[in-house]
Amino acid sequence: MSVVEAYRLIGDKVPLTLKKNNDTGYFLLKPFLPLLQQFHSSEGVLELDYLNFSHEELSVEQEDALLSRFGILVDTNDAGEKWITGDKALELLQMLNLLHLFQDEFDFNHKIEEIDTSQLNGHAEVQKSDIHNGQHNMESSDKESNNENSVSKNKSIKRVSKESSQKELGSPLKKLRLQNESSEVQQDHKKLIPDENSLERPIFMFSHDMEDISAPLQIRRAQATPFASDNNQRMKLETFLQRLLFPAFQDVASSSSPSSAQAVPFDTLLHEVDMAYPHTELNINIPVDERGNTPLHWLASIANLNLVKKLVEHGSNRLLGDNIGESALVKAVKSVNNYDSGTFEELLDYLYPCLILEDSMNRTILHHIVITSGMAGCAAAAKYYLDILMGWIVKKQSRTIKGEEHDAIIDSLDLKWVIANMLNATDSNGDTCLNIASRLGNVAIVDALLDYGADPYVANKSGLRPVDFGAGTTKLHSNGISGVDAENSLSFLPSQDHSGTNLPDTMSLINSMQSLLSTVSQDYNTEIKEHQEKLNKLHKELNSHRELLAASRDRLAHAKQLQDEHTLLKEQLGNIKQGIVEEEERFQKASKELGITSEDAAGADWDSNEFDADEPFRVEFIYNLLESKLSTEYNGDIDKLLAAESPESILDDVRSKFSTQNDNGKLDSLLPPTVLLKARIHAYERNEKQLDTTLQEIKQKQKDLEGKFRRVLCLCLKIDEDKVDDMLDGLLQAISSEDPQDVDTDEMQDFLKKHNV
The missing domain is CATH 3.10.260.30 (Mlu1-box Binding Protein; DNA-binding Domain)
Known part of the structure; x- marks a missing residue:
């Protein structure tokens, strides 16, 4: 240190x-x-x-x-x-x-x-x-x-x-001006004195943001601020601005003395920030707050002329606007900082491209100067900005211009262009700067605008003109207006009393305003009535369409219900048809296994109770043949007949009896129908099956019963169960000749002991 x-x-x-x-x-x-x-x-x-x-x-x-x-x-x-x-x-x-x-x-x-x-x-x-x-x-x-x-x-x-x-x-946008009345007048007088050095000071041209500007020069909308997609860009810019504007509050841990950042020049600070963020480009045109203000907006509003110069020299875009399109020069005239410091004229040397810009409401820099005059304590500042602006435009023609590139604004921007393109320009409400100044009642601003050539007869969208508020009425005598125009215009002139003193003719102005308000009111009521009729008609149409929509919805719901029912019945019918086909296939398969043709099986009900296997049934000539054989050949012994005769031999005997062709026809007539025979066969088979089932059940019951008795004997005799069968014959023989009441149990015990192994 x-x-x-x-x-x-x-x-x-x-x-x-x-x-x-x-x-x-x-x-x-x-x-x-x-x-x-x-x-x-x-x-x-x-x-x-x-x-x-x-x-x-x-x-x-x-x-x-x-x-x-x-x-x-x-x-x-x-x-x-x-x-x-x-x-x-x-x-x-x-x-x-x-x-x-x-x-x-x-x-x-x-x-x-x-x-x-x-x-x-x-x-x-x-x-x-x-x-x-x-x-x-x-x-x-x-x-x-x-x-x-x-x-x-x-x-x-x-x-x-x-x-x-x-x-x-204090806040740089709300600086307190602590000075008495006399010093304020003295300071205003000093500031309004033309700066002799301004003619010697050259205007430097920068072409980095002037590529899209060409002749003929026209009022254009301020450009939107670029979007910072990379958060590192915003962090780098914030770090740069903090070190630039508030060096006394930086971290001094790496420094041997406090606030060493104050001595760092602008270019050196740029280099240091680039070293801190080597992979991120420093973009000084991205917004630094939620209102879309760039660093140039803020520095212009706080009248930091040196940093404004540096930013412009390093490529800051002067044609950018904030979220509502206000340029950096608009921010400068919306505060009194440049008025307090007397820097507005030199600020124009660097921000003059902002003169041709308008915001989102089509308001130019003149509109904003006039609006500033209506703010508390800003009337003198607004008049100062207006005079300096017009004076800068006039003196620009005789000043030295430095810069190699061609600048369309410097070449074309003069007092004639301002009067033709800016002085009577209207905003989105149709107001000129003179219209706004007249409503605000700033006489100094109104007179200055009239002196520059503002037209007091331009009406806004509501039909109000600056002359309706008294702007320009004192200058009508010198304009040589006569005839009907003079009568209409002089209706706003002040009358004179007997002493020649001008008295304001307020009645004429009041009557005119009342007539205007009455016309506006009638037009408003007419429009309201028309819109109300249209609204009622729309309501009726809406109700009608609502009813049609409700009926359509009901029909749609009923149609959906019928469709669902039809789909369900269709599925059921398909299932039934599929079941019939499957049953028919199974019937054909079963018939084929039984040797029954489709003609034979037609109309037969095999499971019907009409055919009973126990019901007497005989084929007479076959019965007679078998009865004759039984009596003549086997002496009535049915078992011998069954053992000796087979169905094939009996069938051969029947065929031999009816050997001729005619007899074969007789044989077919003697036989019962085929269907009846097959039904009988099926009944016999079913009966046999039932008998076999009954027989098996009886055998199973008998077997269970024998097991139970065998178990009882086993427990009573105290022998093994597998030995009971061998002892049954001797046991039965021992007790067969005795009276059950006189059975000698001792003899039985001796028998069991003797045969016990």
């Missing part, structure tokens, strides 16, 4: 040593505290006779009170030392009347040039040249008089210091 010390004697006996950090430009606070304490206690007079640096240090409460009293912000380094900025040190030295002792040592001359000493001349009678040379006409013989002048000067400086402090701490 490079520290420079300067030692001086105050009043030839009080030593004072100031310390400055060359790296940051900060001054050590400690030497100022005794001076400020004495200055405060003596009510604005620095009495050197009572100043003593050997007193005890101030308490924390006293020090905080002094810092708050004089608006001092401090930075503390790692050693606990408190430092103040160079600007604040300069302000304190001016207030204490000690600047002449240190200005050469610490090179305050370049900062003194930035101070407006004209506000101090009326109180302290100190000329700017005296401050630059460090000379003060204070002689020892007139010490009392000089002290009074010092008091006056110190109070004036203290007032300016308070104002400066509040501007620093």
Whole structure:
């Protein structure tokens, strides 16, 4: 850390040593505290006779009170030392009347040039040249008089210091203007004086945002701000702006002294941010807030002319608008900052492309200047902006233009173009800038616009004209209007009393406005009636269509129900048909297995109870043949007959009996129908099957019963179950001849023991 010390004697006996950090430009606070304490206690007079640096240090409460009293912000380094900025040190030295002792040592001359000493001349009678040379006409013989002048000067400086402090701490868009009526008039007079240096200052042309601008020049809509798809771009831009605008609040952990970022130039800061974000491009045209404002919008609104220049030089697009299309120049005229700092004329040198832009409501820069005049405390600023703007356009023709590229705006933008394209331009409501100024009642703005050539007879969409509000009526006599036009126009002129004094003719204006309002009211009622009739008709049509829609919905629901039923019945019918086909296939298969043809099976019900196997049934000639054989050949023994005769032999006998062809026909006639025979066969088979089932059930029951008895004998005789069958014969023989009542159980036991193995 490079520290420079300067030692001086105050009043030839009080030593004072100031310390400055060359790296940051900060001054050590400690030497100022005794001076400020004495200055405060003596009510604005620095009495050197009572100043003593050997007193005890101030308490924390006293020090905080002094810092708050004089608006001092401090930075503390790692050693606990408190430092103040160079600007604040300069302000304190001016207030204490000690600047002449240190200005050469610490090179305050370049900062003194930035101070407006004209506000101090009326109180302290100190000329700017005296401050630059460090000379003060204070002689020892007139010490009392000089002290009074010092008091006056110190109070004036203290007032300016308070104002400066509040501007620093307040919002840049709402700066407080703490000045009395006389100083405001003096400042306004100073600002409206033409700047002689403006003709010597060249206008620099930049072509990076002028590619789409060509002759003939026309009013155009402001461009939309680009969308930052990469979040790293927004972070990089925010980091750059924070270091650029608020270097005192940056992290000083990597620095050997506080706020070292103040000394970083613009280009160096660009390089440092690029090093911090090497893979992200710095886009200074993306919005920095939710309203779509770019960095150029904000810097123009707070009148930071130096940074506006830097941004334009580094490619900031001047044709961009915010979310509602307002350009950076519009932001500048919507605040009083450029009016307070007197920077609007030089701001136009860099933002002149914004003059041809309009916002989303088709409002030009003249519209916004007029709207600003209607804001509280902004009337003087709006008049200043209007005069400077028109003056810049006039003086542009004689100024030096620097730039290699061709600029259509510089070539075409003159007073004639402004009058033809901007002065009477209407916004989306049909209002010209004069129409808005007339409604706001700003006489100075109205007169200025009329002087520039604004037309007071352009009506807006509501039919209201500037002349309806009195704009331009005082100039009708000089325009040579006669006849009917003069009668109509002079209806708004003021009448005269007997003394020749102009009296406003308010009745004519009131009658005209009442007639206009009555016409508007009638038109409004007519339109309302027409729209109401259309609305009623639409309601009727809507109700009719609603009824048709409800009936259609009912028919649709019924049709869907019938369709569902039809689908269900169709599925059921298909299932039945499929079942019939399957049953027919199974019947044909079963008939084939039984040897029955389809003709034989037609009409037969095999499961019918009509045919009973136990019902007597005989074929007479076969029965007779078998009965004859049984009686003649087998002596009536049916078993011999069944053993000796087979169905084939009996069939051969029958065929032999009817050997001739005619007899075969007789045989067919004697036989029962085939269907009947097959039904009988089927009945016999079914009966046989039932008998077999019954027989099996009886056998199973018999077997179960035998098992039960065998088990009982096993338990009673106490023998194994598999030995019961072998003993049954002997047991039955032992008890067969005895009376059941006289059975000798001992003999039975001996028998069982004897046969027990």
